[in-house]
Amino acid sequence: MSRVLDVPRELAEPAERGTLTIGHAVVRKVAQHAADQVPGTTQDGKKGAKAKVGGVDNDVDLALDLALQYPAPVRKVVGVVREKVTEEVERITAYQVRTLAVTVSALLPATAPRVR
Template structure:
């Protein structure tokens, strides 16, 4: 059985509502997830993309370290990664992505190894 909550019909003034702070750990997770969703990227083991976040106020600086599937058009995939990560971080966190550095640290074959 659920009970109905008393919700005020009018919102308080914006200055009285409080604040919302999104931590850099959340921004890091959003950036990693967005990068891993781009076709052509490869999750190296269970780790996937690594991200570092810095910055002040409403601006963030991101550094990504990721692996791509081999063969992959590196420039094309990295361009899509940049667009996707910037879009997702700005949409979900409200931060402005000031810089985004991408390092491709590995090219991994599309086929899993025969022996584990």
Template sequence: MPRELAEPDERGTLTIGHAVVRKVAQHAAGQVPGTAHDGKKGAKAKVGGLDNDVDLALDLALRYPGAVRAVVGDVRRKVTEEVELITGYHVRTLAVTVSALLPEVAPRVR
């Protein structure tokens, strides 16, 4: 026989660490077409904020040539959507810095 759950207010709390929010943001940014990996690393994120409101700062590289504003807009939408969906936190601010434009690299071996 299944046990009945306590009322939501009596069940306890859930806290999602900033490290988890950072990983979600970095992964989401890397999924956007037009973003690039600078070496082996993709986007870098910093997370701040209190309670259920988070402030994000992303540093990422984009493919060249490309529409920088359009790709950054897509990154903002995707990161905000994923962080809010997965963590339940509200993204209060999202600052994006494009630190590099990387050309498409052709493979050396054909």
């Protein structure tokens, strides 16, 4: 059992508090998740969007590879993916998305074919 101390604590000066580093693996996961949430995207097999992350300091460069449902308005869906991924990465990680390249690698039917 732990005790809660009711002792008010003053925060250290910002320069003395330390740093927080968010790795590129986290940025990659955030980008992939955001892309997979956009209506019109789909999974290629059991995998959703794939992302690669580069960049330095607070600027990141993203490359996404994803599949879309067929028939889908490709330009419209990709535009929404760009907006959603940029918004989520910047909101959650505080990194600035410098570039975002999107590759549509597959157009997959909404229902699986009956015969393989």
